[in-house]
Amino acid sequence: MAGAYLYRLMKVDGIDSVVLFDEKKTNRCGHKPCAWGVAPVTEYRRLVGAVAEPRDYELKHSDHIIIDGVRMKADMLTIDKARLISDLVGGDVVRHDRPVGEDFDRIIDATGVARAFLEPTRGPEVIADCIQYRISNESDLGMWFKTSGLGYEWCFPLGNNEYHLGFGNLAARVKDYRPVETGVPPVSLSKIRCKCNSRVRLTSPFHSQPFVSRGKVVGIGESIGTVGPLGADGNLYAMQSAEMLLDHWDDLEGYSEAILKRFDWMRKERKVLDKLVGGQVPSIADARTFVAHGKRIGIGMGPVEALRLFKKAMEGRRIPPEEKKA
């Protein structure tokens, strides 16, 4: 997301001397991670509107979401992210080898959780395992989240009776998750079109420093931790960081400062996540941190609901990971 978006922004600015690299994807659809939710819609349209027609990629808009059975106001959209990325790249050559021994002015590390070119993060890292299924189902499954210990399940409608059903968790054995067993409502396994395993970095930018290595390797997106630690949302922040790099192209120190400032809320969320993982009881202030995240992406959640979700996470935390893995 971050790399393709930056590439297109640069093209629009008339910068043509960019070489694209990507890993060969081995999963069925050829795209990874299949994370197609964006919020708020206005920010999605602003970002994509700078380089393409955002409505061309919009699949399903939802003005509400069900979280643990409670209906909350929302402003969420699913987009055809695979097609968007493909259009941003625009059929240009993408190399699948490694840029070894070549002299580039700058190397952009937009490799997400892999962080393949920057030096390791200052850490400590927090990375969650995820699994996601693409299914079809005749009845409307809606858009929902269901907390499950140190993680959650989700259902995102993609239109044409198709859905992404997924599960991400810091403690449970994610690979064992089957939507047919735990989905709401239950789903027939015969309706599964594909599935893939992936990981998401919840470390936060603060703990993902440095953002610049060896003077010319610069990170954008999830490689530098621009993902909400409590929500695991990162699509729009990946694009925002790409936009910010272009704004600070000749001032990488300013870029790092701007990333830390804009995404300081992720540092605060990381603190709350550390508490939950460590088994400490979250405070009202922690609940407000989560509520602020909801507000930022258009979810109308109050502190009482936030505390209830934390309580569920704490209950899940009490199950030792080893026991879950057994």
Ligand SMILES: Cc1cc2nc3c(=O)[nH]c(=O)nc-3n(C[C@H](O)[C@H](O)[C@H](O)COP(=O)(O)OP(=O)(O)OC[C@H]3O[C@@H](n4cnc5c(N)ncnc54)[C@H](O)[C@@H]3O)c2cc1C
């Ligand atoms: C299952 C799942 C569901 C998610 N759902 C959502 C959601 O609904 N909404 C949301 O906002 N966020 C979601 N996220 C988070 C979101 O997907 C990421 O934060 C976002 O994609 C980050 O964008 P990025 O461009 O930084 O990295 P990525 O999208 O991960 O892209 C990294 C790219 O780098 C390439 N790469 C890796 N290693 C190398 C290498 N050595 N050389 C060259 N290329 C390499 C990869 O092939 C990939 O193309 C989800 C994450 C997961 C795992």
